Amino acid sequence: MIAWERIRTVLLDMDGTLLDLRxxxxxxxxxxxxxxxxxxxxxxxxxxxxxxxxxxxxxxxxxxxxxxxxxxxxxxxxxxxxxxxxxMIVYRPHAEEFLHRLFASGRQVVMVTNAHRKLLTLKIERTGIDRYFHHIVSSHDYGAPKEIAAFWERLEAEFRFERANTLLIDDNLTVLRMARDYGIGHLLTIAEPDSGVVGRDTAEFAAIDSFMHILP
Structure with missing residues (x-):
């Protein structure tokens, strides 16, 4: 599902992707x-x-x-x-194992979240998720949500990633479409962001229900 040999930078959403949206x-x-x-x-x-x-x-x-x-x-x-x-703030299935493996793989790992910094702090305190990232970016830092191009322009200017060799995993389909339009080369979504809701239509995007399927 993921050609890891082509991936140099991994951009990961938090809520509904790594943490349960419930x-x-x-x-x-x-x-x-x-x-x-x-x-x-x-x-x-x-x-x-x-x-x-x-x-x-x-x-x-x-x-x-x-x-x-x-x-x-x-x-x-x-x-x-x-x-x-x-x-109620908990990891999605096998997300922490995935993060551990990914961080050890030598790739640049960046959290890209629309979560406010105050909420981000609460979730870090609860889960320790920050230990698995080289950088953590809130859209509030840039004054633009991930749904618009201005966010991606600021992100690329800061981290100088190669779009074709970058993977984004996000549960938000609108965000994925913006990232696709911006030229992010590898896109993946989540089949069940909320453990209390069974299944959903992920439209044109490939989806996983467990990170066990894509361990690097």
Whole structure:
């Protein structure tokens, strides 16, 4: 599935790729609406409907991923609420073994995530995932989400990778399409980013359900 002999740089997403997206989906779809709704006297269903409408208006923008934005928008401490359920932050199947092998392979390994730096810190504290990367880049560092070309331009300017010899693994199909358009040579996605949701259509992209299938 991956011609490792051709790969010199590996770009890896975090949420839904290396870490189980169940934490994030549960937080935004259930935990936050419940807590936010309670603070406003709304029932969970009404709170969720209102929150999803606000989120939908920000899809594809940096605000969508910004902890500070949502704390201001909703009048709650989003990071404190995330910390309430941080026991749900876990690796996807065999992801840590894959990272260990990859880091030892001599290739440049870079995390590329849309996660806000505050959330990234929480997940590093919980998993120790930073030990497996030469560099960690949040799209907030560049002021542009991975869904737009400006992110990739900044990334390439900083790390000088060869597009044809670079692999990106990401669960976000919109991000993969942007990376493909930018010229990233090797692309792979995840069949089940959220352990609570069985299967999905990954469109034109090859997908894995376990990192055991692509150990370098």
């Amino acid at each position: 934490f994030d989906n549960y937080f935004w779809n259930e935990y936050l609406p419940d807590r936010w709704g309670s603070s406003l006297g709304l029932d969970p269903g009404a709170a969720r409907t209102e929150l999803m409408a606000r989120i939908a208006r920000r899809v594809g923008t940096l605000d969508w991923y910004c902890i500070d934005f949502w704390s201001r928008e909703l009048g709650v401490d989003v990071m404190a609420l995330k910390a309430d359920i941080d026991h």
